[in-house]
Amino acid sequence: MATTSLHASPEHPAGPRRRDAAGTRQLLLDAARRRFAAHGYTGTTVRDIADEAGVNVALISRYFTSKEGLFEACLVGAVDELSHAVAPDVTLDGVPSAIAEHLAGTGVGSRPDQFLLLLRSSGDEQADRIRRNTVHSFAERLATAAGWRPGHPDGDRIMLRAQVALATGFGIVLLRSSTGLEPLSSAGPQDLLPPMRDLIDALLREPGPR
Amino acid sequence: MATTSLHASPEHPAGPRRRDAAGTRQLLLDAARRRFAAHGYTGTTVRDIADEAGVNVALISRYFTSKEGLFEACLVGAVDELSHAVAPDVTLDGVPSAIAEHLAGTGVGSRPDQFLLLLRSSGDEQADRIRRNTVHSFAERLATAAGWRPGHPDGDRIMLRAQVALATGFGIVLLRSSTGLEPLSSAGPQDLLPPMRDLIDALLREPGPR
């Protein structure tokens, strides 16, 4: 545990750099993402993060100004994650599989628990604004796939349904990580796909007002 | 604000009792429920709770042993809330309206944000067990309404779908309270009902395996 206090991967074939600002910055970011996602903002201490990263506490202030600064940096990572989860120009047919794969964590670099950062408030106004904007724009992306356009006659109705679908996604991630609810927690993308397909179809694919 | 530091409702026609153990206990419980639901366990301090209840901090330890004890007491309230949200013998037809009404907070004594307590971990093992059991049993209730029985041939498939539906409920409450996402946040039960009906139908009302 205390054998290599500096870097997680001590063996580095060509250049085992010991003093690497970008490297330790990344170590801190990774550790913080895990901690914040698992325990929330107030439930995570800077010493927790530093220990998990194997890095001195003071470096958090150096590289990210403050705990809030570090949280914001984590947040943009989560924003990126969500952006890549479903492409901006996705069609309604592609939505269920994209969601199923990213929720199950089998996407290429997908880390589903990062979505939780978007739900964990830090109390910081700036961070909260990022969270809100991200969730909002993603809901619009989903609604757009369902035919929504700004100023659409019953745009509110479609948007509401898109947001309900989005809520399902967040709820699944939350239930999986928060409670070990089975069979949901260990469901793979192939398990999640059928219900998600039915759900998206029912919510977003109806021709006109009922 | 500091006019009546003792009880929330100063005017009490017959007997404005000042020394009322059960009363102050309840004041603490109510304040704690609000605080814990809004800011999570670690984000809430005992002094916050005591101040909001207009009660001395030390009484938390007296009446609930510890902060964790108070959280557990809040949790059983949330369990009760969830139990009353949907009756144990509900039929599949009654589920959507029950959910819509309780999510929108228009039920008789329904406080939807209390559901959040079931998602906010305190790190306490006992409390976490309560949370898990409650969510699990509620998922079973939902699955039962969809025809699930213990040992059912493809019970896992039905249960998974029930849990996805449950996830939607939690996700909606979370999005409403965490982000001010519109139109979801200000949607009333009449707005929520149609999508919930479609969702429940699609997830839980299919005759056989596809």
Place this chain on the structure above:
DNA sequence: GCATGTTGTAAACATCTGCTGACTTGGTGA
């Protein structure tokens, strides 16, 4: 009145938390 148990108050405690400042260590260019 007065002893007794209950309810509420105030202050302090030990620890934790975020952050800072002075310092050491290591690499690099002149």
Place this chain on the structure above:
DNA sequence: TCACCAAGTCAGCAGATGTTTACAACATGC
């Protein structure tokens, strides 16, 4: 070689946090 600066360490501060302890105010039974 050595000055210089970036990277990392260490100890500590000031405030917050959960909890406890000693005490005061109130009600009730005798």
